[in-house]
Amino acid sequence: MRTISVAGLNKPVSVIGLGAMIFHLxxxxxxxxxxxxxxxxxxxxxxxxxxxxVTEEHGYSEIVIGEWLSARHGVREQxxxxxxxxxxxxxxxxxxxxxxxxxxxxxxxxx
Numbered sequence: 373m374r375t376i377s378v379a380g381l382n383k384p385v386s387v388i389g390l391g392a393m394i395f396h397l398x399x400x401x402x403x404x405x406x407x408x409x410x411x412x413x414x415x416x417x418x419x420x421x422x423x424x425x426v427t428e429e430h431g432y433s434e435i436v437i438g439e440w441l442s443a444r445h446g447v448r449e450q451x452x453x454x455x456x457x458x459x460x461x462x463x464x465x466x467x468x469x470x471x472x473x474x475x476x477x478x479x480x481x482x483x
Contacts, residue, residue: 373386373387373388373413373414373415374386374387375387375414375416378452381452383416383449383450383452384416385416385417385452386414386415386416386417388415388417389415389417389418389419389454390406390407390410390415390417390418390419391419391420391424392418392419392420392424392433392434392436392437393420393421393424393433394424395420395424395432395433395436395437396432396433396436397432397435397436400436400439403436403440404436404440404443407437407440408444411447411450411451415451416450416451416452417451417452417454418437418451418452418453418454419454419455420433420434420437420453420454420455420456421433421434421455421456422434422455422456423456434455437453
């Protein structure tokens with residue numbers, strides 16, 4: 373896969389990124405397989421957000437990515453992980469779900 377250099381990053385960024393919006397704990401093996409195949413093809417850019425992969429709660433996508441990273445020694449050093457939080461005034465916690473907290477956000481991604 374073709375990569376580009378981005379100022380400030382010391383690793384290549386794939387021109388194709390993998391969006392994790394569909395990741396969910398109920399499809400964890402499928403999601404692990406997608407991530408494995410993406411990296412095997414030379415992908416280095418993974419996009420996620422705490423509001424991805426949700427129905428009633430936030431953070432499923434990031435939990436799956438964090439668990440995948442924990443199970444794959446050395447992969448974290450190879451990829452660029454882009455994550456977003458809640459955009460005030462644009463998104464809101466759904467159906468009374470827990471509020472987004474930056475500490476939980478980081479914990480999920482770190483496995």
